[in-house]
Each structure stands twice: as C-alpha cells, then as structure tokens.
Amino acid sequence: MNLASRRKYGLIIIVVLVVLLWLAVMIWLALQPERTEGTLGIDDKTTHGAAGITSVLEDQGIGVQPAQSMSQLRAELDRHPDATVVFHDKNSAMANASYTRLDELADLVPADQRVFAGVSEQQLRHLVEGVDEITGVPVVERLEAKDSCQLQAAKEAGDIAAVRSGVALDDDAQGCFLIDDDGSQLYAYAQTADGSIIFADWQMLSNAGLYDNGTATLATWALGRTDTVIWFQPDFSLDPDRDGELSPVQLPDWVRMSIVWAVIVTGIALFYIGRRSGPVITEPLPAEVSAAETTVGRGRMYAKAKHYAHAISILQQASLARLARLLQLGNETRPQAILAETAKQLDRPVAELHQLYTPPAQRLTAEQFVTWAQQLQQLEQQVRDRFTAPTKES
Numbered sequence: 001m002n003l004a005s006r007r008k009y010g011l012i013i014i015v016v017l018v019v020l021l022w023l024a025v026m027i028w029l030a031l032q033p034e035r036t037e038g039t040l041g042i043d044d045k046t047t048h049g050a051a052g053i054t055s056v057l058e059d060q061g062i063g064v065q066p067a068q069s070m071s072q073l074r075a076e077l078d079r080h081p082d083a084t085v086v087f088h089d090k091n092s093a094m095a096n097a098s099y100t101r102l103d104e105l106a107d108l109v110p111a112d113q114r115v116f117a118g119v120s121e122q123q124l125r126h127l128v129e130g131v132d133e134i135t136g137v138p139v140v141e142r143l144e145a146k147d148s149c150q151l152q153a154a155k156e157a158g159d160i161a162a163v164r165s166g167v168a169l170d171d172d173a174q175g176c177f178l179i180d181d182d183g184s185q186l187y188a189y190a191q192t193a194d195g196s197i198i199f200a201d202w203q204m205l206s207n208a209g210l211y212d213n214g215t216a217t218l219a220t221w222a223l224g225r226t227d228t229v230i231w232f233q234p235d236f237s238l239d240p241d242r243d244g245e246l247s248p249v250q251l252p253d254w255v256r257m258s259i260v261w262a263v264i265v266t267g268i269a270l271f272y273i274g275r276r277s278g279p280v281i282t283e284p285l286p287a288e289v290s291a292a293e294t295t296v297g298r299g300r301m302y303a304k305a306k307h308y309a310h311a312i313s314i315l316q317q318a319s320l321a322r323l324a325r326l327l328q329l330g331n332e333t334r335p336q337a338i339l340a341e342t343a344k345q346l347d348r349p350v351a352e353l354h355q356l357y358t359p360p361a362q363r364l365t366a367e368q369f370v371t372w373a374q375q376l377q378q379l380e381q382q383v384r385d386r387f388t389a390p391t392k393e394s
Contacts, residue, residue: 047208053220068233
C-alpha cells in the first residue's frame, strides 16, 4: 500500500471515529432527563419552575437528581436506595398509565420515600394509602396549622397561602392546613400511615409558592429527610394499549434510540456512496471542448445558481450566432446587422427584435427566464422555417 493510500484510509478512520464519538454524545444527551422544560423543572427559574426549592436543598448538601423513565428511576434508586422520590405527573403519564406500570412503581419506591406534588386518581388507587380523594378549590389566601395538627413540619411552617387543592383523608392518615370547603374537610398537606407525604397543590413547590409564608419551610422539611431527592416527572415513551396492559414487545429507551440513529447513519452512508463520481478518467491532452458544449454548460451553471440574467445573456449570444449562420452572414457581423436582416426576412419590426436581444434591466424570475428563452427559440425556428420551406420552382 503506497503513501497516498495509507493517508486516505487514515483520514477515513479519523472521520469514522469522529462520527461515532458525535453519535455517542448525541445518544447520551438524548437519554438524559429534561431539567427545565414544563412545570416544576428543577433548573427552571420561572413562576412554575422549582429552581427555588432545589437550590435550597443543594445548598444544604442534598443532591437533586432528575428522572423520567422507569429505567432512570431504577438506576437512581440503585445508587441511592434511601432517596426521597418526588412524584409530579406533569405530562399526565401516570394518570393514563396501565395498572401494571403503576403497580411496578409501587413496588419500586417504598411508601415512606414518596412525596407527591399533586396526585391524580390513578395515583390515589395504586400509590397512596389513606387518601379518599383530591378536590380542587378556589384559591385559599391563608391557612394555619391548628393545634390539632400532629405533623412537625406543618407546625414549624405555621401558615401557608395560595392553595388551590385539598385531599380528603381517612382515619389512618394525618393532615394539616384544613380547608373547610362547604363542610367537607380537605387538607393542603398530609402524611399517610405508611409515611407518604402529599402536597395537594403542586404549586406549593413552585418558585411562586415558596414565597407564600411557611411553604418553603414545609417543603424543606418534607424533602430534606435524606441526602438525595429523585425528582420523578414520568414521560413514558410508549403508551399502554386500550386494555391497559403493556405490550411485551416494547423495547427499552436506549434500544429504540439506537435503532433511530442506526437508520440515520445508514441513510447518510448510502447518500455518500451514491454521490461518488467514480475514478478519474484520463484522456489525451490538450483536451478539446466545442464552443456549443461550453455555452450550454455555462447556461446550465448560471440557471442552477439562479443567475437568470447571466443565463439569458449567454442564450442571446448563442442565438445571434445561430441566426448569423442561418442568414449566411459573416462571423464578424454586428448584432444590429443580424437583427436588421432577421427583421427584413420575417417582416417584423426591428425594435421588437432589439427588445428581445437586449440584456435584462431587472432581476428575472424563473418563469420570466423560461418565457424569454422560449421566445428566442421560436424566433430561430421561424428563421429556419423561412429558409428551408420549399419554393414553387423546386
């Protein structure tokens, strides 16, 4: 193998390695959970984001790890078995999930490690014990922790404000910040008998909610029980079927992402192979190219680049040369004389032909270029027919 071949293959190897590295980075980024998009994003500093509480937790040495898929949640729990898991169903994934998936979540996360930022009916049935229902209420401006409150976090918080939801509890659960909605007892904050904590209104954990009286204290107590908080906002990639059971042929997220990238890379490779022009063909020098071929090539080049003014000028020059041959005029004949003789033979005004062979004064569109070229071709055809039509003598 000569030096040129070795350089060629070395360059190909380098390009392949760069492409593979780029794909690996893209796949890694695609598999990372979102941190800022949607409500309660842990890096989101807007009104509905949760950057406020997560930054407070991190300042206290508590790590906050995002998770979206079951595999991400399982991996984080493998690394931090005692971590507190915040459930926030921002995409209504758990509200529409199958019973199998919800039971899997219940088995995966111990009850005393669950914190719910708002709960749906599906979560109440499968993940929460001791809560009968959740109900939306008009905005409650201020709620106090009564003397009957048994939860230390609520006592420390004192009072909260701007609550929009409440949960009804059975005898096994404890609640604080009572909302008296038409006689029904609803609580803004609750803890079940098995240790799950419920924020009835998810906005209590948002940046806006933390500024309302003791909400920040309440959130810090609830989420700061361990040294790691897993911020679980599920976004299940595959929807359950109509019967509520997951398909057995569903693949993990990384497998499906790898298939997508494999298709993309294959398409790029096929495109690259298909556009290759093949080996260089040599011919004796000097190479000779006819004037007509050169003119056509220039016209195509200008048309492809949408330089219609240049292209029409080339066509006008070529048309004048052909008219001179048809009229049997010399090669040195001036364009004015060619047009004058053409007008005489066709009995047409010279000014009309001058206008047809004058360079365009403004930018041409594709439609104007095509129309102009057709008019030039029609004029040549008329001259050709004039000199080739049989006479009476013949």
